[in-house]
Amino acid sequence: MNNRIFKNSLNFLVYIIIGVILYFIISHFITTVKVEGNSMYPNLVNKERVILFPQAKVKRNSVIVFDAHGEDPKAVNNDYYVKRVIGMPGDHISFKDHQLYINGKDVKQNYINKEQQQKGSEYKLGSDILKDWNIAKLSETKWKYNKIAAIVPKGKYFVMGDNRAISNDSRYWGFVKQDKILGVAHTLPWSTNKTARHNINDLAE
Numbered sequence: 001m002n003n004r005i006f007k008n009s010l011n012f013l014v015y016i017i018i019g020v021i022l023y024f025i026i027s028h029f030i031t032t033v034k035v036e037g038n039s040m041y042p043n044l045v046n047k048e049r050v051i052l053f054p055q056a057k058v059k060r061n062s063v064i065v066f067d068a069h070g071e072d073p074k075a076v077n078n079d080y081y082v083k084r085v086i087g088m089p090g091d092h093i094s095f096k097d098h099q100l101y102i103n104g105k106d107v108k109q110n111y112i113n114k115e116q117q118q119k120g121s122e123y124k125l126g127s128d129i130l131k132d133w134n135i136a137k138l139s140e141t142k143w144k145y146n147k148i149a150a151i152v153p154k155g156k157y158f159v160m161g162d163n164r165a166i167s168n169d170s171r172y173w174g175f176v177k178q179d180k181i182l183g184v185a186h187t188l189p190w191s192t193n194k195t196a197r198h199n200i201n202d203l204a205e
Helices: 002-029 133-139 194-201
Strands: 029-034 049-053 063-067 080-087 093-096 098-100 123-125 128-130 156-160 180-188
Touching: 029 180, 049 063, 063 156, 080 098, 180 194
Parallel strands: none
Antiparallel strands: 029 049, 049 180, 063 080, 063 180, 080 156, 093 098, 123 128
């Protein structure tokens, strides 16, 4: 009888230890956040929850969540944006004749439709429209921060929303610093659809 009590107590203790370890892993390496707005539509939708991996390495095409305060001049404390990484440190980014280029090579963007790849990717702010742009042109004439930049600086990233026509992103205010990034986002297994999950989870390179 004493042996059985001892074994049951030991099993209970093991479950507690496993629970504490799982809580530590989840709270330090995984969290969930809610998407606000439609700047990543159709791959992420308003109010959708995503998994955030704070320790994940940021790569080209990673979808990230970051603190926009100090990046976007209009952002305030606790303004968090979700965008896709387009330019890595050292990259030349340009948009010409409805085509996005990275380091002089045209970029395939199968995660969005032709309209967003082309007209949606223009710089449009009210009546101010740039059909063709590059970092040098944007930094010199449009940005409050990151003045006189020609490439993506070390420790920073150029980001854009998938819903380019409405996205407030690097075209309008500049780069995202590494230390502003909260983590890399992935969709929940049961959310959205297979194509959207692939476009968020599987395209980082």
